[in-house]
Amino acid sequence: MQYEGVLRKMETEWDQPIRYYLLFPGDFVRMNDLLDRQVGLRFLKYECLSCGLDRPIYRQGFCRSCFFETPQAGEWIMHPEKSKAHLDQEDRDLAYEKKVQLQPHIVYLANSSNVKVGVTRKSQVPTRWIDQGAHEAIEIVETPNRYLAGITEVALKEHVSDKTNWRKMLTNNLEDVDLFAWRNDLKPHIPEEALPYFIDSTQETQLEFPVLRYPEKVKSLNLEKTPEFTGRLMGIKGQYLIFEDHTVFNVRGSEGYYVALEIA
Template sequence: MFEGVLIKMITELANPIQYYLKLPNDYINMNQLLERRIAIKFVKHECLNCHLDKPIYRQGFCKSCFYEVPQAADWVIRPELSKAHLGIEDRDLSYEKKAQLQPHIVYLANSSDVKVGVTRKNQVPTRWIDQGAHEAIELVEVPNRYLAGITEVALKEHVADKTNWRTMLKNEIKDEDLKEWKNRLKQYIPEEVMPYYLENSTELNLNFPVLTYPSKLKSLNLTKTPEFEGVLKGIKGQYLIFEDNTVFNVRGNEGLVVTISVIR
């Protein structure tokens, strides 16, 4: 039996993708649990910042921490609001400079439909794996988060910027020619970003460890259903997929302390 506070699974680019659940005293290769019956039990909350047993509000933080820590500021979700390149502080300028003033990638990914997104360069391809994208391509590489943000804002007028998680988990998807999409959207990239356009980027294809995709979806909420048991049939994005069509979003439950038991 394993116990600890949930944080998003660590991933490794392989064929198929390898998933690891890191707990305080354990490191579980989740791929090895496929076809095994496992039990998950909710124990308590533990805010990822203050570590107190307080209800999780968003992103693994209690409500007070969510509105205080720089990791949850608005610019994280809306990169066009980044101001560190101007020397303007939001919550913690030192943290914001480290996070914002580094190379960022604007990309196209196909997880439910083709979407545009932004990530730090050092998070490629982790970001695509976390979104459950089966194919992705880089558009531009810019020196800060702000330039990536204004590019995303310009492009999402012409392509989606969100993933339909239900479509992604059911695998109701089709392959797209992302090179063609990239060429089509090039005209909408802001003029100041065009020098950073990646002319020769190529599409990356990703294969997830899923034995059976669910036909219907039942989302597991451990605070409402504190104990669950099922046979693990797949892992995609940050979701565990079980035999009875139950899906569990590990990242969406960050800050929950759980026990995980391998029954057979």
């Protein structure tokens, strides 16, 4: 069985374990059903997620020119504290920026490889935690816009990491921690403007991923260097496919690649 299309991050559905879907034109693949089966990936061309042209992907699924022009790749995406829609100031497309930035945002703690602080739209909970491969997470602050969430993250990352060690996350070399205690310890460091939005009543969310066996060490599959790959799928965590030979493939990191997916 074969499917063709441009890669976008896998869609997810809450369950224990998480359910994963890879979307193709007019069809989709239930990735959980492929566990312990031979799966092949073949790189065919590029397809920029903005212009749709066969141009080398620069970042985030966009070709170089689109990355510096499309509002979906504005600097405030990676740096929420640089959001300006609440000031009625345009970056690239004010209408789009208002739509995304002027909605409830969550500042959270997640434990994927270590405890980290992050920001996401409220509508993206728990999707954001799933994409990061977090096995536990907790909300700290719910703000009315992206800017307030961004300055809160900046303040808190002086005291806790804002990065995930993806190799550690994929080998599952993890420890459970008391995120509720972490949350309370960080409360004094929340900026005054965001403190009224502190969530008094919250609890940890536990996540389980569909993995038959974790790798001891990981080797990353790069489709530009290895255009064809076949292996037995042993698990899915975050946005990674984990294969029997310890190869891992970052689906989200390969957005904009047009591929053939072959299932034995």
